Amino acid sequence: MEFKTLSGNEYVYLPKSGIVYPKKALKRFAEIERFSKSVGSETLNLDEIETPEVIKELILRSGLQELILEVTQKCNLRCKYCVYSESYPGVRGYNPKDMDKDTALKAIDVYFSLLKEGKAYNPYREPSIAFYGGEPLLNFELIKTCITHVMENYTDFNPYFVMTTNSTLLSEEVVAYLSQYNFEIVLSIDGPREEHDRNRVFPGGTGSFDTIMENVKFLADSGLKVYCQSVYDLKTDIDKVHEFFYQEGVPLLSGADPPSSKIPNVYYDKFSARERKIYEERLAKMLTYQIEKVKKGKERKREEKNGKGRISLYDLNLMNRIISVLNRHTGMYKDPYIPYTGSGIPGFKLFADAFGFFRICERTFGDASIIGDVESGLDYEKILGILRALRSETAVCESCVAKNMCSLCYVTFASGPAIKRDPAICEDVKMRVEGTFSHLWSIAEIDENVLLELADEYYTLFEDIGKELL
Amino acid sequence: MFFRLNPEARLISGAKNGLIYDFLDNKVYELSSEEKSVLELAEKSKEIEEIPQNLVPGKSVTEVLEKFREKNLGEFYEKKPYIEPLRLKSPLSSGAFYDSPPQLTNFFVELNNSCQYNCSYCGKNRMKRIFGCIGCNVWDGQKHMEGDSYKDVLDQAYKLGFGQIFLSGGDVLKDFDTLAAVLDHCETLHFPAVFLTCHENYVDSDAVNFLNQYKWLNVFLNCNFPVSSKALKRAESVQCNITLVPVVDVTGVDKEDVMGKIQHEHEKVQSKRVNWQIDYCSADFTKDYSKIPLFGKERAGNATLQFFERCQECHPCLGGILTVSACGNVYVCRTMREKSLGNVLDTNLSEILRNKKEEIGKSWNLTRDKITPCHNCEYRYSCMDCRSVEEDVYYTNLCGYDPYAGEWT
Numbered sequence: 001m002e003f004k005t006l007s008g009n010e011y012v013y014l015p016k017s018g019i020v021y022p023k024k025a026l027k028r029f030a031e032i033e034r035f036s037k038s039v040g041s042e043t044l045n046l047d048e049i050e051t052p053e054v055i056k057e058l059i060l061r062s063g064l065q066e067l068i069l070e071v072t073q074k075c076n077l078r079c080k081y082c083v084y085s086e087s088y089p090g091v092r093g094y095n096p097k098d099m100d101k102d103t104a105l106k107a108i109d110v111y112f113s114l115l116k117e118g119k120a121y122n123p124y125r126e127p128s129i130a131f132y133g134g135e136p137l138l139n140f141e142l143i144k145t146c147i148t149h150v151m152e153n154y155t156d157f158n159p160y161f162v163m164t165t166n167s168t169l170l171s172e173e174v175v176a177y178l179s180q181y182n183f184e185i186v187l188s189i190d191g192p193r194e195e196h197d198r199n200r201v202f203p204g205g206t207g208s209f210d211t212i213m214e215n216v217k218f219l220a221d222s223g224l225k226v227y228c229q230s231v232y233d234l235k236t237d238i239d240k241v242h243e244f245f246y247q248e249g250v251p252l253l254s255g256a257d258p259p260s261s262k263i264p265n266v267y268y269d270k271f272s273a274r275e276r277k278i279y280e281e282r283l284a285k286m287l288t289y290q291i292e293k294v295k296k297g298k299e300r301k302r303e304e305k306n307g308k309g310r311i312s313l314y315d316l317n318l319m320n321r322i323i324s325v326l327n328r329h330t331g332m333y334k335d336p337y338i339p340y341t342g343s344g345i346p347g348f349k350l351f352a353d354a355f356g357f358f359r360i361c362e363r364t365f366g367d368a369s370i371i372g373d374v375e376s377g378l379d380y381e382k383i384l385g386i387l388r389a390l391r392s393e394t395a396v397c398e399s400c401v402a403k404n405m406c407s408l409c410y411v412t413f414a415s416g417p418a419i420k421r422d423p424a425i426c427e428d429v430k431m432r433v434e435g436t437f438s439h440l441w442s443i444a445e446i447d448e449n450v451l452l453e454l455a456d457e458y459y460t461l462f463e464d465i466g467k468e469l470l
Numbered sequence: 471m472f473f474r475l476n477p478e479a480r481l482i483s484g485a486k487n488g489l490i491y492d493f494l495d496n497k498v499y500e501l502s503s504e505e506k507s508v509l510e511l512a513e514k515s516k517e518i519e520e521i522p523q524n525l526v527p528g529k530s531v532t533e534v535l536e537k538f539r540e541k542n543l544g545e546f547y548e549k550k551p552y553i554e555p556l557r558l559k560s561p562l563s564s565g566a567f568y569d570s571p572p573q574l575t576n577f578f579v580e581l582n583n584s585c586q587y588n589c590s591y592c593g594k595n596r597m598k599r600i601f602g603c604i605g606c607n608v609w610d611g612q613k614h615m616e617g618d619s620y621k622d623v624l625d626q627a628y629k630l631g632f633g634q635i636f637l638s639g640g641d642v643l644k645d646f647d648t649l650a651a652v653l654d655h656c657e658t659l660h661f662p663a664v665f666l667t668c669h670e671n672y673v674d675s676d677a678v679n680f681l682n683q684y685k686w687l688n689v690f691l692n693c694n695f696p697v698s699s700k701a702l703k704r705a706e707s708v709q710c711n712i713t714l715v716p717v718v719d720v721t722g723v724d725k726e727d728v729m730g731k732i733q734h735e736h737e738k739v740q741s742k743r744v745n746w747q748i749d750y751c752s753a754d755f756t757k758d759y760s761k762i763p764l765f766g767k768e769r770a771g772n773a774t775l776q777f778f779e780r781c782q783e784c785h786p787c788l789g790g791i792l793t794v795s796a797c798g799n800v801y802v803c804r805t806m807r808e809k810s811l812g813n814v815l816d817t818n819l820s821e822i823l824r825n826k827k828e829e830i831g832k833s834w835n836l837t838r839d840k841i842t843p844c845h846n847c848e849y850r851y852s853c854m855d856c857r858s859v860e861e862d863v864y865y866t867n868l869c870g871y872d873p874y875a876g877e878w879t
């Protein structure tokens with residue numbers, strides 16, 4: 001794949017070896033070919049795996065990084081882009097289901113039983129338990145019950161607790177309780193009032209911004225680690241969102257994503273051609289901002305220092321692009337089980353839904369994503385089946401330009417009845433690869449250390465919340 | 471105008487000179503002090519016109535750089551390019567966002583601590599030896615574990631993900647039943663590679679017959695030097711992948727003399743179906759190291775990208791290794807056993823790794839960037855030194871290269 005930078009320099013990206021050459025310097029074809037072969041990876045033949053115990057061992061060694069409990073499917077908001085809204089007709093819809101105590105405690109017991117067994121494989125791992133919904137604080141009593149169960153029964157572990165909340169139900173009492181267990185809180189805030197309230201509304205249509213900003217004050221002096229996740233769509237004035245998250249008193253933005261386009265939806269149908277055009281212009285402005293920021297050089301570093309590591313939407317976007325490129329895997333360091341896509345071994349984290357099914361993650365919905373249940377634990381045969389199906393679906397990836405850096409995951413592949421690849425989404429990924437290389441190489445021509453510096457900054461800022469970012 | 475090395479060509483500066491590692495050909499190019507200075511500036515994207523001419527008296531800067539372009543190691547550019555270094559691993563921390571398991575490599579297990587001989591180079595005699603880790607050794611006053619304990623320890627090593635198993639003694643051939651049980655267990659666990667260290671003194675015809683049942687095994691056959699015809703004959707009759715490891719005592723001997731003898735012995739072995747790895751021992755390496763090629767240029771012989779990246783993360787001999795002695799004591803390096811990390815008879819390996827993470831990390835995370843004067847040496851990412859023969863793990867005395875003078879002695 002060839003690409004050009006703003007300076008006019010021409011480059012060639014060689015997906016097989018992962019090397020980017022200035023076009024002018026690309027001469028040693030035979031040596032590059034020999035190098036690629038010498039460091040090439042052996043992809044495992046999944047059909048030769050005779051026993052699912054192999055999968056269990058993989059999970060015991062590298063998986064079990066987090067148990068996510070869907071303590072309720074209820075939510076007191078009706079966000080317009082929610083995957084349970086009418087915007088996503090294929091998904092289950094709003095549900096009044098609470099997880100019951102028995103299910104929650106069994107899920108915890110399965111997790112700790114695996115962690116105990118897994119100590120022989122990974123001596124360094126500590127449990128992480130996340131409370132998720134719906135809005136988890138609608139079932140706060142269950143959260144308290146779960147924590148008591150963990151603290152009383154698993155005293156030889158140092159658990160880490162996380163809660164993702166829309167913040168409307170945070171109170172002084174709730175925060176005081178969470179503080180006892182040093183919770184990490186992930187809030188959903190989309191930006192300034194006009195942006196946030198456009199989508200994140202109560203059932204009556206009233207915006208939730210004022211309520212949550214009032215409640216966020218309870219967290220200010222709690223000492224808890226608090227981060228924001230935001231959602232932006234084609235109407236979002238991302239410039240205003242960027243400015244908003246720079247403000248003092250607003251928790252650090254740790255993630256920003258568009259509403260899911262990886263699941264069949266009608267959400268995106270409502271945007272006009274004009275809105276799409278404006279959105280593209282805003283994105284272009286963001287890229288300009290990123291370039292100007294790097295041009296500032298030393299001044300930028302000084303500002304970052306003075307700003308106590310404050311970053312916002314545009315910075316985060318750049319960091320994520322950098323990490324996707326720097327983390328591309330080639331040759332012997334490819335995952336022999338899943339050579340392509342950003343998917344991991346199911347079981348890397350466990351999402352226990354309100355009904356007691358274990359799923360690949362909190363963002364997968366279809367039957368294809370079920371990997372066990374709280375009664376019988378993980379179904380390793382099923383997980384092996386998922387890996388085989390994914391291998392088959394991604395066989396075409398070998399010839400894809402994005403094969404070493406594709407971030408598509410089970411959200412795309414496992415949200416229906418079977419593991420399935422969507423070629424349209426793949427096209428989108430391919431298109432973005434060229435743009436990403438061109439942008440990052442333009443930036444690195446200004447300051448060649450900036451890619452690694454910003455990636456380091458990202459890991460430093462978010463080292464505590466890594467699992468939520470995976 | 472700019473000049474930049476290609477992605478596969480990496481400039482590493484030493485105190486005086488420099489090297490270009492060429493990862494497509496696995497070669498290094500030695501740079502003079504002047505060439506290094508010019509390339510350092512070029513690699514910082516300094517315009518050629520701004521590189522001081524007095525760095526290279528008698529030549530133009532462009533002439534110096536042209537030499538590297540002709541070798542296809544770099545190129546001239548009108549506009550400043552970005553050259554991303556060729557890598558195999560992501561430059562970002564792999565365990566940044568989760569508690570990744572330790573990356574384990576070699577697991578050494580001593581199957582017993584008994585031997586009826588008293589070789590001068592044995593561990594108990596405290597004579598330093600470069601490849602002591604793959605040699606047979608007995609140590610002072612230790613008993614050994616029972617057969618089932620070994621199986622249990624191997625199970626633990628398997629679960630932790632060790633890749634290569636190194637079995638040694640004492641005399642590992644003393645008890646065929648125990649050894650068979652251990653080897654059978656290794657086979658069951660499908661370790662990628664298993665190595666067994668024996669001494670020529672114990673490899674009789676029964677031992678050969680025994681070893682020949684395990685053709686998948688890699689055998690290190692320690693032997694005296696010069697190599698006896700008997701040892702060579704025995705080695706040839708073993709059908710495993712066998713490496714003859716003669717131990718050369720260089721104490722007080724003349725360099726030319728010892729090298730001549732090694733050459734002679736090598737010629738004897740060359741035509742045979744056995745591999746060959748000379749080991750060296752000395753009563754005082756500080757006096758004798760300069761006689762040994764492994765302390766000279768030979769130590770800087772691995773210029774692959776994989777080895778380069780490993781050297782940036784850890785010391786290639788120490789990173790991710792663990793040793794269990796015959797009595798169950800756990801160490802990192804088999805020959806650096808001042809203090810045990812624990813004992814597998816009362817604590818499992820996983821617990822030891824967890825409890826002693828920091829202590830173990832000092833060895834596992836030791837890179838030559840933390841060792842003096844290696845941190846100033848341009849060969850630091852291609853070198854195969856041994857820390858256990860040094861007096862101080864953080865200081866290298868025994869090396870034939872002086873990075874400050876830029877000369878091999």
